[in-house]
Every structure is written in C-alpha cells, then in structure tokens.
Amino acid sequence: MKREKHRLHELQEMAYLDYLQTPEWQATRRAALRLHPACELCQGTKQLEVYHTSLAHQGCEQEEDVMVLCKTCAAKELGMQPTEQETAALPAPASTAQGVQFTLGQKAAVFAPAAAIGLAIPALLHAPLPAEILGLVGAWALAAKSPEIYAALRNQLPPTMAADLEKLRERKERRLAAGEYTVMDRLLGRHLQPAQQLDAQGVQESEEEEDAERSEEASLTPVFPPYPDDETLRLGQAIDRETLRELVNTYAQNRKQYATTEVVGRRFDPHIDALFGAGMTVAAVQGSGKSILCGLVIEQAGKCGSPAIVLDHKGEYATLGELPFLHVLLAGGPEAQRQAEQLRLPFFALTPATVSAFVQKVMQERLQAVVLLPSYGDGWLDRAQIVAAVGQGLMRYAQRQRAQSQEIIPCLVLLDEAQLYIPEKVGLLPPEARQNTEILQALSNAFFALVSNGRSNGYTMCFATQSLTYIAKWAIKSCQIRIFMRHAEHNDLNMCEEILGGKGVATREDMESLPPGVGVVFGFTQRPMLVKFDKRQSRDLSETPGIRRLRRAAQTAPSPHTGAAQQPDLSTVMAWYTTGKIDEATMLTLLKALAQTETPSAGNGKRLETARQDEGALPGNTEKMLFPVSRAETERVSIGGNAGNASGNALETASQAASGRVITNLFPVSNTEAETPVTRTELDQLGVSAETLDNIQRMKEKHYTDREISEIVGLRGRKYEVYKKVLLYLEQERKRA
Structure with a gap:
C-alpha cells in the first residue's frame, strides 16, 4: 500500500499497540478479512482475526505480512496467541460489542417498535397494567443492549453477507462525505454537519477504500516460489472472482475477443513433484478446454524429462510430436502407423501381445507415448482390451523392476474419457461393454492397482x-489433485457444490458459467484456487468444427470438375480428410466424383459407358443404375452383393443390366444358404482396416450403390x-447393436 512519506514514517515509528488503533491498520484488517473470509489453516469461519507475520512493513503491509486465523489455529498451530496487552489493543472480535456503537437515534429506532409491540400485546390480551409496564421495560432493555445483540448476530452471519453489510455501511458514509443526502438524512439533520468534518471523513474513507482495493488486488507475487525451468509445471494464472466475472462477460459478448484476452494474476506454476504420485482428475463438459489442459500437463511433464503414456480416446494428442523438446512415440493399429508416417514420428504396433515391450521401451527411453485408440476401430471392446492390457503391462513392469532392484522412475498415465473404461455404473456403458464383464473387471482391477499402488x-x-x-468414485477419491472446469449437468453441479463446500472460491453458479480454460484447482495449495490455464503449445485437434471450417474447406478443397489430369486419387482424398484439410461432406463428395469418372477399357475391349453417356438409356433413377447388377438367372438375383457376369470378370454395361434388379438393402447378405459369421480378426487378415469399414458404413447410409462403394x-x-464379407460383418454388428 502506498501512503504519503510523512504519514508512513509516523506509522513506522509508532508503538505496535498504538499502531493497532490507527485507521490505517483498521483498513488493512478489513481488507485482509475480505480477501480471506475463512481461516487460512482450518478453513473455519468463526472467531477470525488478522495477525502479523512480519513487522518489516508496518504501516504499509503486503499480503504476506498478515495472516487470517481463527483463535484455535493461532494458539495451537502457530503459537501466535496475543498477550493480554495485545488483546486489549486489538480490535474486538465480532462477538463483542466493542467497536459497535449505536447513536441515540438508532437506539430510539430500536425502542419505538419494541415498545409498541410491548404495549399492543397486553392490550389485545386484556392484561393488567403491570404487563404493559413490563413491556416498556423490556423495550428499554432491548434498546440498551442492541449494540451487543447486533455484534453477536453479525458474528453468526456468513462471511460474504457480513462483507456485503460492511460495504453498504461504507457506501453510505461515502455518500454523506460527497454531500449526497436522502430525505431521511435531511430530516435527521445530517446535512447540517460541519463541512470540514465531512471533508476529513471523506478523505479518510477514500484512503481506506483505496487501500482496501489495492489489498484485494493483492501483489503479483507468484503463488509458488520460482523453480528451475526443467522442474516447473507451468499451468497458468491464479485469478479472483472479480476477474472471473469479467472473463465470463467477455466470453458471453465476444468469444473471438475472449480467445485473446489477457488477465492480470499471480503465476500458478507448482513444482513437478507436487504432481508426481498425487494423481489428478480433470472434469469438465465438452468445449471447456479439458484436452487443452491435459495436453499442457503432458507437455510440461515431458519438458521435465518424464515419460508419459496417453490413452488417446479421440486422437487429439498426436500433434504433441510436433514439439522439438518432446520425444513422442505413436502406438496403435494400422491407421496409427499411417498417421505416424505423415507426421514423421516413430511408430509402435501395439497389441495385447506386445504391451510389455511397449511399456519397457517407453520407460527406458523416457518417451511420451500416444496410444491412438481410434486406430483399433469404433467398437468399445477393441479399445477396452488395449486399455486394460496397457494398465496390466505397467504393473508387470514395476514388479520386474522391483524384483531386479532397479530404480523406479516417475511416469504419467493419462486415461482420456475415463468414464467409458472405469464407470461408476456399468449400465452407463453401451451394450457391447455390458456384455463383456471380463474386460470390465480387467479394466477395474488394472487401474485400481495403478491408483492404489501406483x-x-x-x-x-x-x-x-x-x-x-x-466415473468411478474410487478414481476421484484416489486423486489428490482435482481440477473442475465448467459443468452443466444437475448431478455434476451437486457434486461440485458438495466438494467446494463453504470454501468461497466459487459458487454453483460460477461452476455453471466458467468460460473455457478456467477451472478450480484443488491439491496444489492449502485452499482451492481459480486458475486461468495457459494454452498448450502443440496444435489442438479437439476444436468443434463450425461454419468457419466449413467455408475454409470449401475454399481450399480441389474442385471435382477440374478434369481427369487434376482429379485426386483415393489416397490423396483420404489424406486430405485425415489431416483436416477437408471435412467429411467434402470427402464423400470427392469420393463420389471418383466413382463417377470415366472407367478405362474393360478386358473384352469394349469401353464402358459413364453415367452421363448412358443417361438417356437408363430408366428411373440413373444413380442407382450407374453400376449395373449382373443377373445369373432370369428370376434369381443374389442379394449378397453385386457380382460380375459369367464371362470371366468383365463388368456389365448399364444397358445390359437395365432390366435387372438393383440392390436396395442397407447391408445385403445372401439368404440362399447359411452364412458363416465373419469376425473382425478375419477382416484384418484380409487387409480391411477400421477406416475402410467406417467409410463403407457411411457410404451405405448415404445410399451409395455397392458397385460405387467397391470401386x-x-x-x-x-x-x-x-x-461381401465386409457387408456381412456390418450386418452382424447392426443386429447385435
């Protein structure tokens, strides 16, 4: 706090007990109680007092020079119980009447209604005269004791309500000091006070208000002391609720402006050891910045040299490999290998059989491994098997290290969308998961072992x-560090409110309106704190596609009508889609354009007609007749797929098949004989990737013909x-779902 030099010198030279009586200390005390409405040790809210931790800045205290404690903590924990002389000098707690003085008019305002009630009740009850006299005596006693009663009631009020009442009183005094009077003020003669007295009062109040505001802003000293860069977990800036309200308003009015908004706060950069072994839970609805924060934590841990394993549910963390200070390894199925080649990153073919080698490689080479779960397909079972295998492999590796008396090193394990693998209730999972109880038990056992013995x-x-x-309750309770970002669901808000309790850091309404990138952090400090997190350095792939991306894709996507020489091939189109250059709709349009291009000469020397050339010859829907269906017999047509004709493998022309039947079933499967079930393993052996299955299913849903899709x-x-086996497999999955 800044004061004039001569006044500051007077305060510093003043005896300590005399200083405690000055208006400057009273203002500092009020500001400290506003900033910390609860005991800084036990979080209690009763019998609070402000204590000095240092007298080096007497008269100009900083936040670190004072501490708000309850009497119990001050006496037992710190041994800071004031002496009898100091107790007499300190401002009385709110439970006493000291410092609370009522004027004669205020006491009269208490006496008048009390006396009226004391006279009215005996009159209504037809009580004798002594009862009315007793009512007047009671009204007088109530007026005389009103300061003490007010002080006792004020002590029982919630800290926020008491602070609001104090602000109302200060606002009234500032109004009087500025010469603004209400009708009641004029009736009570307050406007007749000497101008000099009002000026002096106004100067004092303005100085106290200025000191309080500066104290509330606090210093910009970091929350944690500075650590070496390779030992620091740089997370963001601690903010107060006033700054939070400003961020909420900015986000509501202009989201584009919010993305570039900078806040003034204290750096929140704990030591990396505060995370190791503690466990962390990050909970937030979609779009709150959860994946950005998790990516930031992995980046910072990697900068400190820690190995990490990210079980990436949606493929959002592969871009970590773009950072030069990280050593990223992509792991997964065939699709992950193709993505690793595009990003020029090392790849590990991860299967349940190779998990042990994978864990050993990550730990020994200190790698940040990203397991791309989408590369195993869209089904829950395939992904869950890998997740469970990785958890079991980690525990086996630790057991081997201990058996060989090897040194144990820290490692971060991030499970994305954890509620899908360790749910609180199995009924919340898809049917595929509920039918595989063995995998669920393996997941629960593996990760319970990791959190309990990890x-x-x-x-x-x-x-x-x-x-x-x-998510399973044991997973939340096992984590000492909890970060709650925005929540919207009723039960989630109830749990947040229960965990936050009366700590005053954020309300239920605050949790419901938190803007992206802001959350409440438990565990790094004694009290939870609001933090606006930094952005991750790697590209974020979790952004929800919007109109801007749609327009950008329309501008950058190659035109499908630029001629055969410039027509992209299938691999190019899929590469554009995978890297985000085009969206799904554009990808399907280009694929359909590929199917509609003119086909080269067939094996019999005849040139096949295109849809445009044969448009006049095709009756009905020309799109369905684009790739004709052969017919082995007049009245019998296979519904298991479009087959070639009997002459070798040559295709029929549209005119030859114009009279034939066209397959219209979503997943046509032959019913002429019993079909052997097709497994996912069999398709893998035939070279059918999960991406191919997904593309076939999407095109079938958009009513592409079988000939188009197969092309x-x-x-x-x-x-x-x-x-045809792919179609049979998809039909099996549809019936199973």
Whole structure:
C-alpha cells in the first residue's frame, strides 16, 4: 500500500499497540478479512482475526505480512496467541460489542417498535397494567443492549453477507462525505454537519477504500516460489472472482475477443513433484478446454524429462510430436502407423501381445507415448482390451523392476474419457461393454492397482472425464489433485457444490458459467484456487468444427470438375480428410466424383459407358443404375452383393443390366444358404482396416450403390468377395447393436 512519506514514517515509528488503533491498520484488517473470509489453516469461519507475520512493513503491509486465523489455529498451530496487552489493543472480535456503537437515534429506532409491540400485546390480551409496564421495560432493555445483540448476530452471519453489510455501511458514509443526502438524512439533520468534518471523513474513507482495493488486488507475487525451468509445471494464472466475472462477460459478448484476452494474476506454476504420485482428475463438459489442459500437463511433464503414456480416446494428442523438446512415440493399429508416417514420428504396433515391450521401451527411453485408440476401430471392446492390457503391462513392469532392484522412475498415465473404461455404473456403458464383464473387471482391477499402488511404483494416474457422476468414485477419491472446469449437468453441479463446500472460491453458479480454460484447482495449495490455464503449445485437434471450417474447406478443397489430369486419387482424398484439410461432406463428395469418372477399357475391349453417356438409356433413377447388377438367372438375383457376369470378370454395361434388379438393402447378405459369421480378426487378415469399414458404413447410409462403394474402397473385381464379407460383418454388428 502506498501512503504519503510523512504519514508512513509516523506509522513506522509508532508503538505496535498504538499502531493497532490507527485507521490505517483498521483498513488493512478489513481488507485482509475480505480477501480471506475463512481461516487460512482450518478453513473455519468463526472467531477470525488478522495477525502479523512480519513487522518489516508496518504501516504499509503486503499480503504476506498478515495472516487470517481463527483463535484455535493461532494458539495451537502457530503459537501466535496475543498477550493480554495485545488483546486489549486489538480490535474486538465480532462477538463483542466493542467497536459497535449505536447513536441515540438508532437506539430510539430500536425502542419505538419494541415498545409498541410491548404495549399492543397486553392490550389485545386484556392484561393488567403491570404487563404493559413490563413491556416498556423490556423495550428499554432491548434498546440498551442492541449494540451487543447486533455484534453477536453479525458474528453468526456468513462471511460474504457480513462483507456485503460492511460495504453498504461504507457506501453510505461515502455518500454523506460527497454531500449526497436522502430525505431521511435531511430530516435527521445530517446535512447540517460541519463541512470540514465531512471533508476529513471523506478523505479518510477514500484512503481506506483505496487501500482496501489495492489489498484485494493483492501483489503479483507468484503463488509458488520460482523453480528451475526443467522442474516447473507451468499451468497458468491464479485469478479472483472479480476477474472471473469479467472473463465470463467477455466470453458471453465476444468469444473471438475472449480467445485473446489477457488477465492480470499471480503465476500458478507448482513444482513437478507436487504432481508426481498425487494423481489428478480433470472434469469438465465438452468445449471447456479439458484436452487443452491435459495436453499442457503432458507437455510440461515431458519438458521435465518424464515419460508419459496417453490413452488417446479421440486422437487429439498426436500433434504433441510436433514439439522439438518432446520425444513422442505413436502406438496403435494400422491407421496409427499411417498417421505416424505423415507426421514423421516413430511408430509402435501395439497389441495385447506386445504391451510389455511397449511399456519397457517407453520407460527406458523416457518417451511420451500416444496410444491412438481410434486406430483399433469404433467398437468399445477393441479399445477396452488395449486399455486394460496397457494398465496390466505397467504393473508387470514395476514388479520386474522391483524384483531386479532397479530404480523406479516417475511416469504419467493419462486415461482420456475415463468414464467409458472405469464407470461408476456399468449400465452407463453401451451394450457391447455390458456384455463383456471380463474386460470390465480387467479394466477395474488394472487401474485400481495403478491408483492404489501406483505411487510407490512411480505411476501418476491422470483421469479426464466429462462427468463426475459417471466415473468411478474410487478414481476421484484416489486423486489428490482435482481440477473442475465448467459443468452443466444437475448431478455434476451437486457434486461440485458438495466438494467446494463453504470454501468461497466459487459458487454453483460460477461452476455453471466458467468460460473455457478456467477451472478450480484443488491439491496444489492449502485452499482451492481459480486458475486461468495457459494454452498448450502443440496444435489442438479437439476444436468443434463450425461454419468457419466449413467455408475454409470449401475454399481450399480441389474442385471435382477440374478434369481427369487434376482429379485426386483415393489416397490423396483420404489424406486430405485425415489431416483436416477437408471435412467429411467434402470427402464423400470427392469420393463420389471418383466413382463417377470415366472407367478405362474393360478386358473384352469394349469401353464402358459413364453415367452421363448412358443417361438417356437408363430408366428411373440413373444413380442407382450407374453400376449395373449382373443377373445369373432370369428370376434369381443374389442379394449378397453385386457380382460380375459369367464371362470371366468383365463388368456389365448399364444397358445390359437395365432390366435387372438393383440392390436396395442397407447391408445385403445372401439368404440362399447359411452364412458363416465373419469376425473382425478375419477382416484384418484380409487387409480391411477400421477406416475402410467406417467409410463403407457411411457410404451405405448415404445410399451409395455397392458397385460405387467397391470401386471407391478398392474391393472390386476379384476382391469383391472380401467386400461381401465386409457387408456381412456390418450386418452382424447392426443386429447385435
């Protein structure tokens, strides 16, 4: 706090007990109680007092020079119980009447209604005269004791309400000092006070208000002391609720401006050891910045040299490999290998059989491994098997290290969308998961072992979830560090409110309106704090596609009508889609354009007609007749897929098949004989990737013909039997769902 030099010198030279009586100390005390409405040790809200921790800045205290404690903590924990002389000099607690003085008019205002009630009740009850006299005596006693009663009641009020009442009183005094009077003020003669007295009062109040505001802003001293850069977990800036309200308003009015908004706050950069072994839970709804924060934590841990394993549910963390100070390893299925080649990153073919080698490689080479779960397909079972295998592999590795008396090193393990793998209730999972209880038990056992024994084995579990009520309770309770960002669901808000309690850092309404990138952090400090997190350095792939991306894709996507020489091939289109240059709709349009291009000469020397050339010859829907269906017999048509004709493998022309039946079933499967079930493993052996399955299913839903789809995915001709097995597999999955 800044004061004039001569006044500051007087305060510094003043005896301590005399200083405690000055208006400057009273203002500092009030500001400290506003900033910390609860005991800084036990979080209690009763019998609070402000104590000096240092007298080096007497008269110009900083936040670190004072501490708000309850009497119990001051006496037991710090031994800071004031002496009898200091107690007499300190301002009385709110439980006493000292410092609370009522004027004669205020006491009269208490006496008048009390006396009226004391006279009215005996009159209504037809009581004798002594009862009315007793009512007047009671009214007088109430007026005389009103300061003490007010002080006792004020002590029982919530800290926020008491602070609001104090602000109302100060606002009234400032209004009087400025010469603004209400009708009641004029009736009571307050406007007749000497101008000099009002000026002096106004100067004092303005100085106290200025000191209080500066104290509330606090210093910009970091929350944690500075640590070496390779030992620091740089997370963001601690903010107060006033700054939070400003951010909420900015986000509501202009989201584009919010993205570039900078706040003034204290750096929140704990030591990396505060995270190791503690466990972390990050909970927020979609779009709150959860994946950005998790990516930031992995980046900072990697900068400190820590190995990490990210079980990436949606493929959002592969871009970590773009940072030069990280050593990223992509792991997964065939699709992950293709993505690793595009990003020029090392790849590990991860299967349940190779998990042990994978864990050993990550730990020994201190890598940040990203397991791309989408590369195993869209089904829950395939992903869950890998997640469970990784958890079991981590525990086996730790056991081997201990058996060999090897040194244990820390490692971060991030489980994205954890509620899908360790749910509170199995009924919240898809049917596929509920039918595989063995995998669920393996997941629960593996990760329960990691959180319960992981600290001694060097593992730090980080759970990211969209719902606090969907994830297993033991996972939340096992984590000492909890970060809650925006929540909207009723049960989640109830849990946040229960955990926050009366700590005063954020209300239920605050949790419901938190802007992206802001959350309440528990565990790093004694009291939870509001933090606006930094952005991750790597590209964020979790952004929800919007109109801007749609327009950008329309501008940058190659035109499908630029001629055969400039027509992209299938691999190019899929590369554009995977890297985000085009969206799904544009990708399907380009694939359809590929199917509609003119086909080269067939094996019999005849040139096949295109849809445009044969448009006049095709009756009905020309799109369905674009790739004709052969008919082996007049009245019998296979519904298991479009087959070639009997003459070798040559395709029929549109005119030859114009009279034939066209397959219209979503997943046509032959019913002429019993079909052998097709497994996912069999399709993998035939070279059908999860991406191919996904593309076939999407095109079937958009009513592409089988001939079009087989041409696009490269399963035509002799490979058409593979395509029919794919259709059978998809039909099986549809019936199973």
